[in-house]
Amino acid sequence: MAKSTLPKPTEGELAILRVLWARGPCTVREVQAELEPERGTGYTTTLKLMQIMLEKGLLRRDDSQRTHIYQAAVSRDRTQQQLVGQLLDQAFGGSARQLVLAALSSKPSTPAELAEIRKLLDELERGSR
Amino acid sequence: MAKSTLPKPTEGELAILRVLWARGPCTVREVQAELEPERGTGYTTTLKLMQIMLEKGLLRRDDSQRTHIYQAAVSRDRTQQQLVGQLLDQAFGGSARQLVLAALSSKPSTPAELAEIRKLLDELERGSR
DNA sequence: CGTTTACTACGAAAACCTTCGTTGACAAAC
DNA sequence: GTTTGTCAACGAAGGTTTTCGTAGTAAACG
Secondary structure, eight states: OOGGGOOOOOHHHHHHHHHHHHHOSBOHHHHHHHHHHHHOOOHHHHHHHHHHHHHHTSEEEEOSSSSOEEEESSOHHHHHHHHHHHHHHHHHTTOHHHHHHHHHHHSOOOHHHHHHHHHHHHHHHHTOO | OOGGGOOOOOHHHHHHHHHHHHHOSBOHHHHHHHHHHHHOOOHHHHHHHHHHHHHHTSEEEEOSSSSOEEEESSOHHHHHHHHHHHHHHHHHTTOHHHHHHHHHHHSOOOHHHHHHHHHHHHHHHHTOO
């Protein structure tokens, strides 16, 4: 290991990662097309951001063709865990219970979703860990 | 209402809010003393940050005495909800279940804590919303 | 009083993030 | 082969965050 030192993605970077996680390897143009409606930024903005992310090690790219292909270098799960862990420390004093409470009350969950979370608890308790 | 437009606290600001939430109204010196070990920043840094937070509306202060007394102008619950809601959208596509999963696996929880969360679920289900 | 101490205010510097205009290279179309 | 369009690279500007040095001011003390 050695990847613990990967920087925390910024808001703009996270938007790009979202696209790459969902669609797999993409060109800048594809990412830009996906993001344009929601962010309204131009092509060069997205390009620049992705180049910076490459330098930071958040993305990888294949530049053997004229049109470069980018992909995420960090996994979704790992990044989500990093972000939530950080929030846990910074805003919740490490109390997972409080975080869960805030999460569930910030957005009304469907009963189905609550049931799923309950199932999750069962698994966690069983497998201890 | 009208407070929905309060800015999202930055990392440094959050550290200050943590202290004020825990200890109630404080002088800059008190906040600084609390933060110094963990952040290593000087007195004027903390002061400046708190002054900026005052401008942003994140803090209130009583300056009737020479030594000003600051307190949080945003509630802990509300801020936590704001932050977690944002993270939910930006990194979890709105899936509370995934966020809870990440939270619980990012830090091993004690069985006691798991039980508490379970109780929380019960309450949420009972009281709906 | 005059000196020391404690505190706030101000300004500026450094780092980072976001944005975009411009340029040059390459390829496809005519 | 020239024109037209697409793409990556570069650099710069504007904004925000974080940091601190310096200076001014009120209080405390002798």
